[in-house]
Amino acid sequence: MLPIVACGYLLILTFLKEANASAVFYQQTVRFAAKDTIPVKNLKDSSTRKKDSLVQKKTTDSLVAKTDTLRISKDSIDAPINYSATDSGVLIIDTREFLLYGKAKTTYKDLQMEAATIRYDQQSQMVKAYGSLDTSGNPLSKPQFIQGELKSVSDSISYDMRTNKGRTVNTFFQEGEIYVNAQVLKKISADEAFASKARFTTCNLDTPHFAFRTSRMKIINNKMGISSAAFPEFEGVPMPIGIPFGIFPLYKGPQSGFIAPAFTASEDFGLGLEGIGYYFMFNNYLDLTTRANLYSYGGYMVNFNSRFLKRYKFTSNLNLTIQNSRLLNRSGFSKDEFTRTRSFMINWSHSRDSRARPGTSFSANVNxxxxxxxxxxxxxxxxxxxxxxxxxxxxxxxxxxxxxxxxxxxxxxxxxxxxxxxxxxxxxxxxxxxxxxxxxxxxxxxxxxxxxxxxxxxxxxxxxxxxxxxxxxxxxxxxLQWGAQHNIPITLSLPSLGPITVAPSVSFEERWYGQRIFRNWNNTAKKVDTSIQRGFYTARQMAFGISLNTRVFGTYTLKSKDTKIIRHEVRPSLSLSYRPDMAAKYFYDTQVDSTGRKLRFSQFDGGIIPGFSEGAFGGIGFGIDNLLEMKLKDKSDSSGKATRKIKLIDGFGFNSSYNLLADSFALGNFNFYARSTLFNTINITAGMNIDPYDVSAKGDRLKQLAVDFKKLRFGRITSGNLAISTSFSSKSKDGSDGKEKDIPIDPFMTPDEQQRQLQFARANPAEFTDFNIPWTLSLSYSLNFSRVLKPDYSGFETQTFSSVSFNGDFSLTEKWKLGGTGGLDVKNRKLEQLSMFITREMHCWQLSINVTPIGLYRSFNITINPKSGILRDLRINRSRTFSNSRF
Incomplete structure (x- = not known):
């Protein structure tokens, strides 16, 4: 008996000394005593013990030789258990229990358990884990249970390794975007669990800002969570209004499901239910989203959006919207109470990956x-x-x-x-x-x-x-109009003549037309009639030329505290060209008013392909392009030798021509342009076209130049444009450059989907506000004007378009932000559109208020909802729309 006891002692010492190995339990033929000491009945006296030991040794050796065969018990586990502990491990042989003390950790298949104390019962295959307390009686550590992607923290854990069932007390765990706290959690299988007296939220703080409390809840791992009646609480204060039940999808990927609507109200459309629909996920390549807006006056809108995506092949998106609008007639010009309008919109985008078929490409963007x-x-x-x-x-x-x-x-x-x-x-x-x-x-x-x-x-x-x-x-x-043009250029590459590049050229061009247009004066109706002749017509033109280009550099040093060098680059160009008059036969004179005034037209004016210009040209083309930049010391460089460049003017210049063969109007129009970025923030582009010849009161060009040096008049401006844009922002709180962050876009989204996401962000700025930047401001101004011939050919009129747009926001406090965007029609001195928003940062919730007091529709919208996408439909929404237009 002594050797067996000695073996038991050695086995216990092995568990105590090495608590990091694989344990496999077996049913042995020799059972250990219930106590971890030598039984009293075997201890008669010392002499007897020696004698018995000798006899027993022989007997035991013979027995062991005959029965030293191990048989796997029916209640043994089917996989090894890896375990470790910082304090000790204790094996109770009689009850077949094994205990780990001090930061114990066990791993069995995909199960992992960490606790202060872990007890394993081999007979029942039950594992129990407990935490520890500090000297004041507060929890020092809590058991953690991990299975797959599910991790939970509890006061105590009981788990049956045969049935995969378990019970935990006061458990905290995360499933998808939901954080759950259950007083009692029963795990009935590897994928299903029931919770009693549960609290769930999407706030990741230890003390969440909000939560929903329910008496019962079922969770199916990676599928859904289902709760009984749930009541919300904010900052620990319960609310008397709740939801009768809750279904929360926990899928990792896209799945089919219902899309919850939002309520709205409009003077023209009535009460509305917007965005109600269903999402169909057919497979990994194809899906379909259906949405509908329903209004109490009888109008509706139905939207179908389908996406077909195959990585490394193509992406395609089809969007179809059908509107049947029934609006309240408030104009008073019709006896009908409502005005019905039917409309539709088709958006299709398709892009094929260049690797799918090298050498070919196919893309579509249909609106x-x-x-x-x-x-x-x-x-x-x-x-x-x-x-x-x-x-x-x-x-x-x-x-x-x-x-x-x-x-x-x-x-x-x-x-x-x-x-x-x-x-x-x-x-x-x-x-x-x-x-x-x-x-x-x-x-x-x-x-x-x-x-x-x-x-x-x-x-x-x-x-x-x-x-x-x-x-x-x-x-x-x-x-129906059709036309074609063919161009055959002939070039000759000549070596450079020092700094001058010479490039001669010859070109032949032929154009085909499917119609000719003739204008004739109708003396009876006192107007110009237009007639069209269909057929097949051709026109040809040739051109010969030679161009010379070079670059000239100049520098100027400014004497100041910091040496500054201004660098000016001039790129002049000169070309000689000859074009014979091959289009004269296509021009004719037509009377345009009752005074007998005539204008000259081409048979191909107004066609899909313009006609060639009349008259021979043998002249000079010239132009100058400029670049102005400054080089100065880089103060950020400690050595004081580094420099940096600043572009003062990115480019400015002009181009024109002079016809040596023309008997009148030899000098061509001057095109001036300029572009610059001032202080790296203000973008400026400008251009204008100047006609050097004067015109009569009716707009006819005169042969005299419109030049008067005393009045600083150098021609007649026929068109021009100016665009100025800038944006400013404060430094961000985290010390970054302070630039407004771009809206995150899925790279696998189609261009149309990306555009729609940007439009949604612009329409709902309160939901995409960056509180890290205290304030931002963007301004832009555009001006376009042109002199065009009046429809009755009585002269020219100036058409002007000018507008100002602005966009900005600033933080009232760290949690409140106010902003707005709008556009001003400068010509009519009218504010065309104005939208404002105010938003409140609430960590896991957000409050947004969008107001549009000026626009085609006046509206306001108040929304309070969680930031988490899984609870986004649990929102409080109030919106109203008022119309400024009369349909």
Whole structure:
């Protein structure tokens, strides 16, 4: 018996000394005593013990030799357990219990447990874990249980390793975005658990700002959480109003599900339920989102959005919206109480990965719909004033860099004039410049004629136009126009003449037209009538030229405390060209008013491809481009030798021409331009066109120059533009550059989806406010004007467009921010649009108030909702919309 006891002692010492090994329990033929000491019945006296030990040794040795076979017990575990402890490990052989003390840790399959004390019962395969207390009786550590992605912290843990069932007390754990605290949590399987007296929230603080309390809750891992009646509490204060039940999706990826609506109210549309819908997830490549807006006056809007994405292949997005608006008639011009308007909008975007088919590409960006669609959208001031829509579908193919083909279908429409233009299709084919006289195995620089290059570019265009208010297929076909143009340039590369680059060129161009337009004076109606002749017509033109370019540099040193060097770069260009008059036969004179005044027109004016200009040209083209920058010491460099460059003016200059063969109007128009970025914050671009000749009272050009040096008059400005934009922001609180952060965009989103996300952010700025930046301000100003011929040909009139837009916000306190955006029509001195917002940072919640007092629709919206996407539908929303327009 003594050897067996000795083996038991050695086994216990092994567990105590090495508490970091794999433990596998077996049913042995020899059972250990219940106590960890030698039984009293075996201790008669010392002499007897020695004698018995000798006898017992022989007997035991013979027994062991016959029965030293280990059999795996039925109640043993099916995988090893890795364990460790900083204090000790105790094995109670009689009850087959094993205890770990001091930061104990065990791992079994995908289960991991950490606690101050862990007890394992091999007979029942129950594991129990307990925490520890400090000297004052407060919790020092709590047991932690980890299975897969689920981690929980509890006061105590009991777990059955055979059935995967367990029970915990006062448990804290996170499932997806939800943080749960349950007084009692029962785990019935690896994926399901029931909670009693639970509190759940999306706030990650130890003491959450808000939570929902429920008596019962079921959690299915990575699927959903289901609760009974739940009542919210804020800062620990319970609210008397709750929800009858809750269903919270816990999926890691996209899944089909219901989309909760929001309530709104409008004077024109009535009470509304907006955004109600369902999301269908068909597979990993295709999904569909359906939404609907329903209004009490009978109007509705239905939206279908489907995305088809295959990584490394293509992304495609189709969006279809149908509006059936029924608006209250408040204008008083109609007997009907309501006005019904039907409209639609189609948005399709498609882009193919360049790696899918090298050498070819296909992309689409289609935005086509009714011209009244944007005006009938509620709470979207940016889209309400979007009057231009355009679309493009492109296919390109390249043949090893020698030839390339592109086929395009384009569309554009103006929501003000309601004119729609369709280009179906436009085909472009180009031949990259090749050198027919160049040898394949060239040695040296080669002969001059070997540098002659020939290219080709051609395109075919087709266009249809119609007004959506009077759409008719026959009328639309009557507007069909088509045309083509072919251009063959011939170039010669000559060596540089020192600093001057010389480039001669020859080009031949031919244009095809599907119609000719004639204007004739109608003496009876006292107006100009227009007639169209359809057929196949051609026109040709040739040009010869040579151009010279160079660059001149100059510097000027400013004497000051810090040496500053101004560097001026001048890029003059000069060209000589000759173009014979091959288009004179296509021009004619027509009377335009009752006084007999005549103007000259081309047969191809107003076509999809413009006609060639009349008259021979043999003259000079000239221009000057400038760059002005300054070099100064970099004060941030400790050595004092480093310098940095600052661009004072990015570019400014002019270009014009002089026709040596013209008997009048020889001097061409002057095009002036300038662009600069001042102080790295103010962007300025400007340009204007100056006609050097004077005009009569009716707008006819006169042969005399409009130049008067005394009055500083150097011509007549015919058009011009000016754009100024800037943005300022304070330094951020975290010490970064203070620039406003961009809205995060999924790189796998289609361009249309990205644009829609940006539009949503602009329409709801309170939900995308960066509290890290105390204040921001953006300003922009644009001015465009032009002198155009009046419709009755009686003279010219000036058309001017000028506007100012602003956008900014500032922090009232660390948690409150106020901002706004708007646009001003300078010409009419009218504020076209103004939107303001105020938002409150509430850590896990947000309060946003958006107000639009000026615009196509006046509206306000108040929203309080959690930031977490899983509880975003649990929001308090109040919105009203008022219309300024009369439909």
């Amino acid at each position: 086509f719909g009714s011209t009244r669609f944007n005006q009938l959208l509620l709470n979207n001031p940016y889209q309400n004033f979007q009057n231009q829509l355009s679309s493009s579908i492109n296919y390109t193919k390249d043949w090893r860099g020698k030839y390339n083909l592109s086929v395009n279908a384009n569309h554009n429409q103006n929501n003000n004039t309601r004119l729609v233009n369709l280009n179906l299709p436009t085909v472009n084919f180009n031949v990259v410049t090749f050198y027919p006289f160049q040898k394949k195995d060239q040695v040296g620089s080669g002969k001059w004629y070997e540098k002659i290059g020939i290219g080709y570019s051609g395109n075919i265009q087709n266009q249809l136009s119609f007004y959506d208010t009077a759409f008719n297929i026959r009328r639309m076909l009557d507007t």
